[in-house]
Amino acid sequence: MTAKTSSYIGRFAPTPSGHLHFGSLVAALASYLDARSVGGRWLVRMEDLDPPREEPGAQTAILKALEAYGFEWDGEMVRQSDRHAAYAEVLDNLFNHGLAYACTCSRKQLEAYGGIYPGLCRNAGHDSADAAIRLRVPELSYHFIDRVQGEYRQHLGREVGDFVIRRRDGLYAYQLAVVLDDAWQGITDIVRGADLLDSTPRQLYLQELLGLRHPRYLHLPLITQPDGNKLGKSYRSPPLPEDQATPLLLRALRALGQQPDSALHDATAQDVLNWGIAHWDANLIPRTLTLPEAQLQ
Template structure:
């Protein structure tokens, strides 16, 4: 599909630790419709940073599911596993300028700090070998206006602490990779699940530190299961079924506050997407979605 307005560039970036499920579909659909309704481009990026957690066959299954549900992306799919040199270059620059440092703390040492790194290795001067690399954060509050969730604020020093940009096992962390890849691909608008809302201030800081432009953000509500847990791979949520594409796309539209009529019940997936593009209104997306996925039928 050739886009007519290159000023909007969106993306969908699944992780191949499992197959796409209904929650993934809601995020993919929101990002796709937001891009296409603006006449923009929609890119696909495979966030395969963690080979030990990748499920065999998941990448191919993700692509097949997207295609069977009618999604079309612009250009070639990018894999983060092919971007390690770019991550290493930036990480080494941050390390050599004293903006990042090596950390040898174990998980057991950090258990008592409830996920907020206390700076134990900040001035230890460890080498990079057999160590995680953490980014020094300022004692500042970062905030942004999300298109659905409204204003979000987070004090990096008090609420996060210095965060990991390369793990001890040598794998690059999501926070570094996503910032570099979005900038490299020229992404202007990030539409993703609300579980990543509190990651955004860390990404804002990295963007500021590296002189990168800040995209617009839209965090869609999470779909919950009957037990209150978010729908996701860790809870064995069922993969998307090809023969239910139209029905699930319609359910995803309704979860996003859009109101397709019954005339689309027998439509093809492509026809449902075309309706979604023509009628897309991001202002209708609810901030929260307390209704379990099973009740969206």
């Protein structure tokens, strides 16, 4: 596909709580082109941490849709559900060294604090059984330069508080799993939606705490409706039709600020991807994006 080679390793990590929709396609396409345009590797990881939210058959449907749209990934797909032992080992180490602690607070108790944990259980010494596990955060500001969104800064103590790394029901939290998996897979570049922008400082802190390298970040603009609602699985977001790969890939390219040739309208999905690889320019990605009503149908 390209004669270039690089140490770039990227990934697409869908959650199987539903089928892929147009917003998912934009994220998959951007991560794919960003990797392939420099001869890098592109991995697929299924982020199936939350079985109660998983839609039956969604994992198979996601992979089938990626294949129908011409995406080819390197190596075997990884499922987070197969990685619990790795998460448990790190969590136990953090807990045993006093870097994390058990929290028995209910959602109702925390309602008044606006999503910022006030440290009610920080020094309570609760047993880890039947409790969430929270990571102690420093009173420090973390910042990074995003390739699209620019500088982002967040004070962990004031704006987040100690955050959950294992839920009370025993399920591991996204923040812990994603940091460990990205490091384990050698991910150098993360391309994902801007809804995860404010999670990044927490991940930077975890990476620092565990002695892991920081990847580069590119947070894509969220696709919003004309009425301001985000395009997603829960709002007017039909599954990707397999027979519309070429027009939807072209639409996704335009959403990412790229300017595909008009001749590609009659091309195959693979032709569109090959054009994208050859012409990819991440500097053209807009910071915000609202699709016209006609493009949401």
